[in-house]
Amino acid sequence: MKIIMLGAPGAGKGTQAKMIAEKYGIPHVSTGDIFRANIKNGTALGKEAKQYMDQGLLVPDELTVKILLDRVAQEDCAGGYVLDGFPRTIPQAQVLDEALGKQNESIDYAVDVDVPDENIVKRMSGRRACLKCGATYHVEHIPPKQEGICDSCGSDLVLRDDDKPETVQNRLKVYHEQTQPLIEYYTQKGILRTVDGTMDMEEVFRAIVAILG
Numbered sequence: 001m002k003i004i005m006l007g008a009p010g011a012g013k014g015t016q017a018k019m020i021a022e023k024y025g026i027p028h029v030s031t032g033d034i035f036r037a038n039i040k041n042g043t044a045l046g047k048e049a050k051q052y053m054d055q056g057l058l059v060p061d062e063l064t065v066k067i068l069l070d071r072v073a074q075e076d077c078a079g080g081y082v083l084d085g086f087p088r089t090i091p092q093a094q095v096l097d098e099a100l101g102k103q104n105e106s107i108d109y110a111v112d113v114d115v116p117d118e119n120i121v122k123r124m125s126g127r128r129a130c131l132k133c134g135a136t137y138h139v140e141h142i143p144p145k146q147e148g149i150c151d152s153c154g155s156d157l158v159l160r161d162d163d164k165p166e167t168v169q170n171r172l173k174v175y176h177e178q179t180q181p182l183i184e185y186y187t188q189k190g191i192l193r194t195v196d197g198t199m200d201m202e203e204v205f206r207a208i209v210a211i212l213g
């Protein structure tokens, strides 16, 4: 099964994608996580991506598409995957569709996690991330067992550089301009499914499982 997660920054795509990956036994592929791992390791790709990410802008399509296509060509993705944070533009979606089409494959579902802008800024300021293993928490809604420490790997949790309120406003603007058109794109293809992302984490997941089967 091949699934795309759509939704504003902070809507809960990553949180749900991890739960989907576990339940269905498929890899969770996050372009944001790949970029952050590269930044952490000081690679050339990381340095390039960081310039855009810190401003709340999208990393250019060329760079992002290459990284994503390389990742899904790996063996562990042969049985499907859940994409979190890709595609974010119509050209990215088109390149993905073309690449899949060549192998007579296609995306099964695009799941839109719908959360109004008003809720987003609050979610982002409370988000805490583990840069080592990619786990995500929320200081109020989804706290780690021990404050500031990752449950999964014991590393320190951080507020991401791009989760500051000023940057979040930019990211929301970019989302509405460049990413939201994908909702229409996947509606046209007949594979868009929308879930109410304002419910608690388990309820959102139940709604998604009802769709995926």
Ligand code: ADP
Pocket (backbone or CB within 6 Å): 008, 009, 010, 013, 014, 031, 032, 033, 035, 052, 053, 054, 056, 057, 058, 059, 060, 061, 064, 084, 085, 086, 087, 088, 089, 092, 162, 171
């Ligand atoms: P969030 O989960 O909060 O939406 P991500 O971790 O998915 O954030 O992405 C963080 C940043 O990484 C984005 O703001 C953007 O700069 C960059 N990025 C991630 N995925 C893409 C993509 N598909 N295209 C362009 N930029 C991307």
Ligand code: ADP
Pocket (backbone or CB within 6 Å): 007, 008, 009, 010, 011, 012, 013, 014, 015, 016, 123, 124, 126, 127, 128, 136, 137, 138, 139, 141, 142, 197, 198, 199, 200, 201, 202, 204
């Ligand atoms: P995205 O990947 O869409 O940017 P995340 O999954 O990282 O979003 O979630 C953003 C923040 O909101 C995180 O701090 C996360 O712990 C929290 N969160 C995720 N789902 C919910 C939910 N259903 N209710 C409340 N908070 C949530």
Ligand code: ZN
Pocket (backbone or CB within 6 Å): 130, 131, 132, 133, 134, 135, 150, 151, 152, 153, 154, 155
């Ligand atoms: Zn961790």
